[in-house]
Amino acid sequence: MKSRKQSVFPQNGVMEQTRYQVRFDWAAEGAHAIGSDADVIVWVDAITEPGADLDLSLLPSAPAVIRVDLPSAQAAAQWIIDLQVKLAKRILIAVVAAGSTRDGQLRVTTEDLLAAGAVIDHLAALGLDATSPEAAAAEAAYRGLARATSHLMTAVSTAATTAPENYQLKVDATLTPADVQVVRG
Structure with a gap:
């Protein structure tokens, strides 16, 4: 008989968040921890640093992958809803912050x-x-700081080393699912 702790934590000690439809973790390692059984990986990179390309070979091979920044957050959410409707099932979503x-x-x-x-x-x-x-x-962090997001985006250390034209400061409600960058469909 497995103990309660063993049933919650896999052998590698990482909680996989398998009970949840919407999951969150960091970087490629996190994508594997929460995204191997997902239908879509939402790769979030708010400020793309020079030379920081997304290497798909580092991610689980099965899920669709979309690349999202702050402006495309709302459009990405609608894209995911549209995917769920298209697949006619409850999909699993791995939101992965690039870091x-x-x-x-x-x-x-x-x-x-x-x-x-x-x-x-x-x-x-x-x-x-x-x-x-x-x-x-992660959602609570955004909600609590939503009104300060523009300021925070310009004040973070990554912004100091990245040209301002490489990132935007707020969600763009005019973007649609057609504007979402689908890296792997």
Whole structure:
């Protein structure tokens, strides 16, 4: 008989968030932890740093992958709803914040946390609110700081090393699902 702890945590010690429709984690390792059984990986990169291309070979091979920044958060949420309708089933969504690296290690970035939270918030507004605690925390960060997002996006350390034309400061409600960058369909 498995103990309660063993039934919640897989052998590798990572909680997979499998009970939840909307999940959240960081970087390629997080994509594998929460996205191997997902229908779509939402790769969130709010400020794309020079030379920081998305390497699909580092992600689980099965799910669709869309690339999202802060402006496209609302459009991405609608794209996901449209996918769920098209597939005619409850889909699993892995929202993965890209983060950055520092000395070869993951650097959790405020801008990616806020943009991921914006996607999760818009999913909830459209009725997908079976979120993991991790996703709920990202959503709460965005909701709590939504009015300050523009300021935060210009003040984060990543913005100091990235040209302003490489990122936007707020959600763009004029974007549609057709504007979502589908990296793998």
